[in-house]
Amino acid sequence: MPPRNPDVHALLAEYQRQYGQLSQEAIKLIQKYIDEGMNVEAAVQKALTESDFFSHNEKATITAIIASVANGYGQRPVDPITVRQVLLHKSWSPDKMNLSKRLHGVRGEMRQTIIDSISTSMRLGKGWTQTARDLYEGYGYGKKIAQAELPDYMKRLVDQSRKVLAGDRSAMDKYLAAIKQAESQIALLASDGAPTKSLKAAFSELLEATKELNQKALDKAIMVAVEEKSRYLAERIARTEISAAWGDGFLAKHRADDDVIAFRWVLNSRHPRYDICDIHANADLYGLGPGVYPKNKFPKRPAHPHCMCLIEPVYAGEIDIDPRKEAEILNNAKFNPKAMEKFLEKLPRDKQLQLFGEYGLKAWRKGEDWRQYLRLWEGHADTKGRLDPESFVAKSAEPSIIKLRGDYSPAYEAKLLDAAKVLQDNGFIPREHALNRIVGRIAQKRLPDMDSIIAVALNGYTYKTATNSLAKVKNGISVHFNEAGEITTVTPRKNIPDTWEMIEDD
Ligand SMILES: [Zn+2]
Numbered sequence: 001m002p003p004r005n006p007d008v009h010a011l012l013a014e015y016q017r018q019y020g021q022l023s024q025e026a027i028k029l030i031q032k033y034i035d036e037g038m039n040v041e042a043a044v045q046k047a048l049t050e051s052d053f054f055s056h057n058e059k060a061t062i063t064a065i066i067a068s069v070a071n072g073y074g075q076r077p078v079d080p081i082t083v084r085q086v087l088l089h090k091s092w093s094p095d096k097m098n099l100s101k102r103l104h105g106v107r108g109e110m111r112q113t114i115i116d117s118i119s120t121s122m123r124l125g126k127g128w129t130q131t132a133r134d135l136y137e138g139y140g141y142g143k144k145i146a147q148a149e150l151p152d153y154m155k156r157l158v159d160q161s162r163k164v165l166a167g168d169r170s171a172m173d174k175y176l177a178a179i180k181q182a183e184s185q186i187a188l189l190a191s192d193g194a195p196t197k198s199l200k201a202a203f204s205e206l207l208e209a210t211k212e213l214n215q216k217a218l219d220k221a222i223m224v225a226v227e228e229k230s231r232y233l234a235e236r237i238a239r240t241e242i243s244a245a246w247g248d249g250f251l252a253k254h255r256a257d258d259d260v261i262a263f264r265w266v267l268n269s270r271h272p273r274y275d276i277c278d279i280h281a282n283a284d285l286y287g288l289g290p291g292v293y294p295k296n297k298f299p300k301r302p303a304h305p306h307c308m309c310l311i312e313p314v315y316a317g318e319i320d321i322d323p324r325k326e327a328e329i330l331n332n333a334k335f336n337p338k339a340m341e342k343f344l345e346k347l348p349r350d351k352q353l354q355l356f357g358e359y360g361l362k363a364w365r366k367g368e369d370w371r372q373y374l375r376l377w378e379g380h381a382d383t384k385g386r387l388d389p390e391s392f393v394a395k396s397a398e399p400s401i402i403k404l405r406g407d408y409s410p411a412y413e414a415k416l417l418d419a420a421k422v423l424q425d426n427g428f429i430p431r432e433h434a435l436n437r438i439v440g441r442i443a444q445k446r447l448p449d450m451d452s453i454i455a456v457a458l459n460g461y462t463y464k465t466a467t468n469s470l471a472k473v474k475n476g477i478s479v480h481f482n483e484a485g486e487i488t489t490v491t492p493r494k495n496i497p498d499t500w501e502m503i504e505d506d
Contacts, residue, residue: 007071008068008071008242008243008246008308008310009308011064011067011068011071011242012064012235012238012239012242012308014064015060015061015063015064015235015238015242016235018056018060019057019060019231019234019235019238020227022051022053022056022057022060023226023227023230023231025051025053026047026048026051026053026226027222027223027226027227029046029047029050029051030043030044030047030114030118030222030226031219031222032047033046033047034118034218034222040115040118040119040122041115041119044111044114044115044118045111048111048114054107054110057234058103060238061103061234061237061238061241062084062087062088062099064238064242065087065099065238065241065242065245066080066083066084066087066245068242068243068245068246068249069083069087069245069246069248069249069387070249071246071249072245072246072247072248072249072250072251072252072253073249073250073252073253073392074249074253075392075427076392076458077387077391077392078391078392078393078427078481078485079390079391079392079485080462080470080503081464081470081503082391083387083391084503086248086386086387086391087099087241087245087248087386088100090386092244092248092386093240093244094300094378099237099241102237102241103237106233106234106237109233110230110233110234113225113229113230113233114225114226114229114230117221117224117225117229118218118221118222118225120221121164121217121218121221122218122221124160124163124164125164125214125217125218127160128157128160128161128163128164128210128214129207129210129211129214131153131156131157131160132157132206132207132210132211133207134153135150135153135157135203135206135207136203136204136206136207147186147189150186151186154179154182154183154186157179157206157210158175158176158179161175161210161213164213164214164217165213165217168216168217168220171213171216171217174209174213175209175210175213178205178206178209179206181202181205181206182199182202182203182205182206184202185198185199185201185202186199236305236306239305239306239308240302240305240306240307242308243301243302243307243308243309244301244302246310247301247302247310247311247385248385248386248387249387249392250310250311250385251311251383251384251385251387252385252387252388252389252391252392253389253392254311254313255295255383255384255385255389256389257313259315259316260295260313260314260315261295261314261315261316261318261319261326261330262288262292262293262294262295262314262319262330263292263293263294263295263298263311263312263313263314263383264289264291264292264293264311264312264313264314265277265280265281265291265293265298265299265301265309265311266281266291266309266310266311266312267280267281267282267291267309268307268308268309268310270308271309273354274351274354274355275303275304275354275355275375275376276299276303276304276355276374276375276376276377277303277304277307277309278351279340279343279344279355279374280299280301280303280309281309282343283339283340283343284339284343285335285336285337285339285340285343286333286334286335286336287329287333287336287339288314288319288321288329288330288333289319289320292314292319293380294330294333295383296382296383297335297380297381297382297383298311298380298381298383299378299379299380299381300378300379300380300381303376303378304376335380337369337370337371340370341370344364344370344374355374355375356370356373356374356375357373357375359373360372360373360374360375361373393427393485404416404417404432404435405432406432406436412439415439416432416435416436416439419435419438419439419450420435422450422454423450423454423457423487426454426457426458428454428457428487429484429485429486429487430486430487431482431486431487431488431489433488433489434480434486434487434488434489434490437489437490437491438450438453438490441490441491441492446492447477447490447491447492448477452475452477453477453479453490455474455475456472456473456474456475456477456478456479457472457479457487458472459472459474460472460473460474460477460478460479461473461474461502462502462503463478463496463500463501463502463503464500464501464503465480465497465499465500466497466499466500469481469482469483469488471500473493473496476492476493476494477490477491477492477493478490478491478493
C-alpha cells in the first residue's frame with residue numbers, strides 16, 4: 001500500500017517548517033553583515049543571495065503544491081513533468097498571474113519588506129541612542145544641557161524606547177528602571193545644584209542600557225522582518241496555491257466519475273471570519289441542498305488569498321431529492337439568484353456588514369443587485385480545472401503486457417507475468433523490456449525484490465534524465481518511465497548523473 005498522502009494542512013505545515021529553517025540561515029547572515037558595518041540593503045541582499053533564500057523557498061513551495069495535486073486526486077501523477085508545467089505556467093486566479101510569475105514577483109517585495117522593516121528599526125534605534133548619548137556627553141562634558149531640560153530628555157527617552165522596544169515587556173521594564181535611577185539622581189541634583197559623580201554614573205548606565213537594549217531590539221527586528229513580515233508574503237502564495245492545486249487534482253479525479261452527481265463546498269474549519277466562503281458552503285443556490293453544486297458549476301476557489309476551503313464529492317443518494325427524479329433534477333439544476341437574496345436577507349446585520357461593507361449594504365438594501373456588492377463574489381465557473389485525468393493514469397492501460405512477444409521458457413515467462421501483475425496491481429504498466437530487466441536483475445541479485453521496486457516507483461525522487469524521460473530514484477534503484485507513463489527499465493543506481501534534474505522532492 002502506498003503511504004497516505006499528507007493533507008493540505010500537513011503540506012502547509014511542512015512548507016512552514018522549511019521556511020523556518022531557511023529564515024534562520026538568512027537571519028544569521030543579515031545580523032553578521034550588519035554587525036560588520038554593512039548598510040541594511042547590502043547586508044540583506046548579500047545574505048539572501050548567499051543563502052540562496054528565494055530558490056530554496058520556491059522549491060519548497062513547488063514541492064508542496066505538487067504534493068497537493070496528488071492529495072486532491074488521491075494518487076501521484078504519472079506525468080509529473082506536465083503537471084509541474086501546468087501548475088507553474090497556467091494561471092487560475094482572476095489576476096491571471098501564474099505561479100512562476102507570482103514567485104518571481106514576490107522576491108522583490110519580500111526583500112524590500114525585510115530591508116524596510118530593519119531600516120525603520122535602525123532609524124528609531126539611532127535616534128534613541130543619540131538622545132542617551134547627548135544626555136551623557138552634554139551633561140558630563142561642556143554642559144550643553146540645562147538642568148531644566150532634563151525632564152524633557154527623560155520623557156523623550158521613554159517615548160523612543162517604547163517605539164524601539166515595541167512589545168518587549170521585560171526589556172521595557174529594565175529600561176524604565178534605568179530611567180528611574182537617573183531621575184532620582186536628578187532630583188538630588190536639584191536640591192543641591194552641582195552635578196554629582198552618581199548622576200554621571202546614572203547617565204552612563206542609561207547610555208549603556210540604551211545601547212544594549214537597542215542591539216537586542218535590532219536583532220529582534222531582523223528576526224521579525226524575515227520570520228513574520230516577509231513570511232506572510234511567501235506563505236500567502238504557498239497556502240493559496242496549495243489550495244488551488246488541490247482543487248485541480250480533485251476535479252481531475254471526480255469530474256468524469258459518473259457515481260459522483262454533485263460537488264459540495266467544504267468550509268475550512270480554520271476560517272477566521274464570516275465571508276464569501278460561508279456563503280459558498282451554506283447557501284442552497286441550485287435546489288440541491290446547502291453548499292451543493294451541480295458538477296459543471298462551482299464557485300471559484302480558492303475564493304480569496306489564504307482560502308483553504310475544499311470540495312467533497314456528492315454521490316447518488318447523498319442529497320435529499322427523489323431518487324427517481326435525480327437525473328432530471330440534476331440536469332435542470334439552475335443557479336437561482338433569488339435563493340441567494342433570501343439567504344442574505346436572513347443573515348444578522350453584522351454578518352451582512354462583513355459580506356457587503358457599509359456602502360454595499362446600503363446599496364443592496366435600497367434594492368440594487370447583490371451581485372454588484374457582495375465582496376469576493378466571482379460567480380460560478382465550469383469545473384474543468386487545469387489538469388487532465390491523463391496526467392494521473394498511465395495512458396496505454398490495455399493489458400498488452402500479458403501477451404509477451406519474446407520466446408521464453410515457461411518458467412521464465414511465468415516470472416515475467418508475475419512481475420507484470422505486481423506492477424499492474426500498483427498502477428504501473430511495464431514494457432516487456434522492463435520485465436526482462438527486473439526478473440533478470442533480481443535473479444542476479446543486482447536488484448533486491450519487487451516490493452523494493454514498487455516502493456521506488458511510488459515514492460522515489462523524480463528526475464528528468466538527459467533524454468528528457470522520467471526516472472524515480474531511491475535506495476540505489478532507478479525506475480524509468482516513457483512519455484506514456486510506462487516503465488521502460490529498472491536499474492541499480494549508485495549515483496545520479498549530473499545531467500539529470502530533480503523535479504520533485506519528498
Ligand atoms: Zn475559504
